[in-house]
Amino acid sequence: LEEREAVQPVEWSSAEALGNVPGGLIAHPDQKHVIYPLGSTVIIQSLTTQKQEFLQGHSNNVSCITVNRSGQYLASGQVTHMGFKADILIWDYANREEYARLVLHKAKVEALAFSPNGTYLVSLGGQDDGSVVLWNVAKREAICGSPASTHSSGISLTVKFPNLRDDIFITAGNCTLRVWELDLRNRKIWPIECQLGQLKRIVQYVLTTGVEDDDSFFYGGTSSGDVLKVNLKTKLLNSCAPAKEKFSQGVTSLKLLKTGDILVGSGDGAVSLCKTANFKVIKQVHVEGGVTSISLRGQGHQFFTGTQSSLIFRFNFTEFKDELFTSCHCDAVNDIAFPFGTAELFATCSKNDIRVWHTETNKVLLRITVPNMTCNAIQFMHDGKSIVSAWNDGKIRAFTPESGKLLYILNNAHSMGVSAIAVTSDCKWVISGGGEGQVRVWEVTPRSQRLLESMKEHKSLVSCIKVKSNNRECVTTSSDGTCIIWDLVRFVRNQMVLANTMFKCVNYHPEEFQIITSGSDRKIGYWEVFDGAAIRELEGSLSGSINGMDIAQDGRHFVTGGDEKLLKVWGYNEGEITHIGVGHSGNITGLKICPNSHWIISISADGAILRWKFPHH
Numbered sequence: 326l327e328e329r330e331a332v333q334p335v336e337w338s339s340a341e342a343l344g345n346v347p348g349g350l351i352a353h354p355d356q357k358h359v360i361y362p363l364g365s366t367v368i369i370q371s372l373t374t375q376k377q378e379f380l381q382g383h384s385n386n387v388s389c390i391t392v393n394r395s396g397q398y399l400a401s402g403q404v405t406h407m408g409f410k411a412d413i414l415i416w417d418y419a420n421r422e423e424y425a426r427l428v429l430h431k432a433k434v435e436a437l438a439f440s441p442n443g444t445y446l447v448s449l450g451g452q453d454d455g456s457v458v459l460w461n462v463a464k465r466e467a468i469c470g471s472p473a474s475t476h477s478s479g480i481s482l483t484v485k486f487p488n489l490r491d492d493i494f495i496t497a498g499n500c501t502l503r504v505w506e507l508d509l510r511n512r513k514i515w516p517i518e519c520q521l522g523q524l525k526r527i528v529q530y531v532l533t534t535g536v537e538d539d540d541s542f543f544y545g546g547t548s549s550g551d552v553l554k555v556n557l558k559t560k561l562l563n564s565c566a567p568a569k570e571k572f573s574q575g576v577t578s579l580k581l582l583k584t585g586d587i588l589v590g591s592g593d594g595a596v597s598l599c600k601t602a603n604f605k606v607i608k609q610v611h612v613e614g615g616v617t618s619i620s621l622r623g624q625g626h627q628f629f630t631g632t633q634s635s636l637i638f639r640f641n642f643t644e645f646k647d648e649l650f651t652s653c654h655c656d657a658v659n660d661i662a663f664p665f666g667t668a669e670l671f672a673t674c675s676k677n678d679i680r681v682w683h684t685e686t687n688k689v690l691l692r693i694t695v696p697n698m699t700c701n702a703i704q705f706m707h708d709g710k711s712i713v714s715a716w717n718d719g720k721i722r723a724f725t726p727e728s729g730k731l732l733y734i735l736n737n738a739h740s741m742g743v744s745a746i747a748v749t750s751d752c753k754w755v756i757s758g759g760g761e762g763q764v765r766v767w768e769v770t771p772r773s774q775r776l777l778e779s780m781k782e783h784k785s786l787v788s789c790i791k792v793k794s795n796n797r798e799c800v801t802t803s804s805d806g807t808c809i810i811w812d813l814v815r816f817v818r819n820q821m822v823l824a825n826t827m828f829k830c831v832n833y834h835p836e837e838f839q840i841i842t843s844g845s846d847r848k849i850g851y852w853e854v855f856d857g858a859a860i861r862e863l864e865g866s867l868s869g870s871i872n873g874m875d876i877a878q879d880g881r882h883f884v885t886g887g888d889e890k891l892l893k894v895w896g897y898n899e900g901e902i903t904h905i906g907v908g909h910s911g912n913i914t915g916l917k918i919c920p921n922s923h924w925i926i927s928i929s930a931d932g933a934i935l936r937w938k939f940p941h942h
């Protein structure tokens with residue numbers, strides 16, 4: 326590709342990767358931000374405004390992050406493909422800039438830790454790498470390295486420094502627990518095995534040392550649901566607790582508190598405040614999804630919990646109640662819709678729910694849940710009084726956009742799930758498409774709904790429906806390679822376009838003489854509405870299907886996105902790309918130019934929603 330101007334993502338809302346990154350949620354020492362990874366990006370999010378900033382530099386998913394004690398430096402490690410090097414990036418937090426790129430580990434960086442005074446960074450490679458490396462932060466270079474564990478034990482999973490000493494650190498993993506001493510003169514690190522007796526444990530993600538003035542013991546949470554307490558000086562096991570009532574699905578986070586209590590997060594979603602001596606539970610709350618991280622805010626009357634289902638909860642110790650801090654889709658986002666004529670808010674849909682977002686702040690205004698069902702498509706009625714939605718259980722559900730109250734359900738709307746939906750501008754009709762290939766027209770009012778017509782021409786899934794502004798015609802695409810223009814007065818086919826593709830999307834040009842289509846063949850087709858004649862064909866992407874497309878109101882530009890993960894802005898007449906947006910880590914599933922043309926919102930299969938400045942505003 327030639328070099329073109331890049332569109333930068335402005336803000337996005339999601340945290341899909343959080344679920345896969347143990348300890349991936351960090352409350353920054355400035356007490357004003359939380360930090361977490363999303364795909365290959367590290368996000369810094371304000372606690373007050375929820376505004377997000379992005380650190381981009383990794384070529385693949387971020388696998389671990391950490392900050393130094395003052396918070397001036399942030400370090401992140403990534404995964405990559407077998408046989409390639411996985412980079413560590415150190416970021417200058419104040420300037421949000423890359424400070425150093427450290428390249429040594431193969432395939433994956435498993436864990437990272439700064440020493441207490443910030444002089445050193447220790448990194449642990451993944452299974453295919455198996456080494457531990459000590460870095461000099463100021464010189465941005467490696468000091469020395471070593472295999473992390475012996476051949477007889479399993480892999481190491483985590484690394485930590487004590488609170489006060491920069492000359493020793495601890496690694497732990499599958500049947501391995503070691504304290505390392507730095508021998509700087511000889512540029513060596515020496516391991517000392519901790520003696521656990523007969524105990525076989527996997528310390529999965531968590532290690533913590535005593536509160537600041539006490540480094541005498543350190544603690545490791547295990548996949549068996551208990552916590553090892555080890556004497557740092559003698560390297561002897563002090564205790565393994567609790568003996569009975571273990572934490573279900575493993576201990577995934579631990580935080581020692583100044584009060585002498587300990588916070589334990591576990592795989593079943595429990596957040597427990599316990600007595601350190603015997604792990605007797607004082608308070609406990611269950612959150613949605615397994616806990617992956619707990620991070621204290623400053624000296625701690627508050628803490629944050631990240632979960633496998635990509636939710637972040639804020640707790641305050643007095644109340645010990647969870648409050649949702651950010652919410653995001655953790656499954657693929659399937660569709661996005663703006664209300665007619667306003668860019669202020671938009672709705673997205675996914676497995677289990679529909680969410681209504683405030684565009685400028687990324688805040689969720691409303692979450693409408695339908696457990697265990699997947700919403701494939703959504704539309705706002707033009708009067709703004711309802712959101713109509715297409716579900717995989719074959720039903721069409723309509724909700725109010727303010728309260729999320731269910732207005733009506735059309736049962737058995739389609740036999741193989743409802744796959745596409747559209748509305749007429751007079752708010753009288755809903756047009757739906759199904760997995761079986763039918764296009765159906767429904768007459769709806771809040772009080773009554775009835776099927777007007779079924780149109781059977783497509784042979785398989787209807788992927789997209791667009792209605793002409795006079796409500797007398799609509800166009801539908803199908804994965805069977807047909808795109809049909811329908812007469813909505815007589816309910817007959819006007820034109821059919823055929824191509825060797827699974828069509829995914831179609832748009833009327835605002836003048837409504839032409840339509841553009843795209844799909845799995847990566848081609849963008851321009852067609853005459855009047856006779857279905859092909860006008861033009863563009864090569865839309867280098868790899869992978871195009872899944873979403875939208876045309877600007879002035880008809881001069883359009884935007885596409887798909888499995889290539891790139892957002893592309895095109896000149897309609899020129900047929901050339903004007904801008905490319907890089908930011909999605911998953912396949913783009915759809916996009917919309919917002920009604921005031923300020924933004925493009927794009928959605929992806931990894932649960933992300935990205936907001937971009939529309940470059941031709």
Ligand SMILES: *[C@@H]1O[C@H](CO)[C@@H](O)[C@H](O)[C@H]1NC(C)=O
Nearest residue numbers: 341342345364385386404931
């Ligand atoms: C990166 O993360 C995405 C989303 O979690 C996942 O689907 C993908 O497999 C990951 N890639 C690698 C190389 O681990």
Ligand SMILES: *[C@@H]1O[C@H](CO)[C@@H](O)[C@H](O)[C@H]1NC(C)=O
Nearest residue numbers: 393394395397398441442443
């Ligand atoms: C954190 O890193 C910065 C930059 O190297 C350094 O100036 C600062 O002293 C470090 N602070 C701590 C407490 O680690």
Ligand SMILES: *[C@@H]1O[C@H](CO)[C@@H](O)[C@H](O)[C@H]1NC(C)=O
Nearest residue numbers: 476477478479480499500527
């Ligand atoms: C732990 O290591 C042992 C021996 O190396 C291995 O057999 C076992 O599968 C590992 N367990 C896990 C959960 O990785």
Ligand SMILES: *[C@@H]1O[C@H](CO)[C@@H](O)[C@H](O)[C@H]1NC(C)=O
Nearest residue numbers: 440442443444445490491492
């Ligand atoms: C940090 O600790 C190391 C090891 O104890 C020591 O050599 C170094 O001088 C310390 N650096 C600072 C800035 O205190």
Ligand SMILES: *[C@@H]1O[C@H](CO)[C@@H](O)[C@H](O)[C@H]1NC(C)=O
Nearest residue numbers: 626627640641642643644645
């Ligand atoms: C904790 O929550 C209670 C009740 O919501 C509130 O009154 C209190 O101010 C909160 N404390 C802190 C430190 O935020």
Ligand SMILES: *[C@@H]1O[C@H](CO)[C@@H](O)[C@H](O)[C@H]1NC(C)=O
Nearest residue numbers: 676677694695696697698699
């Ligand atoms: C959703 O599915 C889960 C697992 O199959 C099941 O336990 C749960 O009861 C279901 N919930 C509803 C509301 O159907």
Ligand SMILES: *[C@@H]1O[C@H](CO)[C@@H](O)[C@H](O)[C@H]1NC(C)=O
Nearest residue numbers: 868869870888889911912930
């Ligand atoms: C993303 O696109 C690639 C290439 O088309 C495809 O193989 C993969 O299955 C898609 N992933 C998802 C989650 O849809």
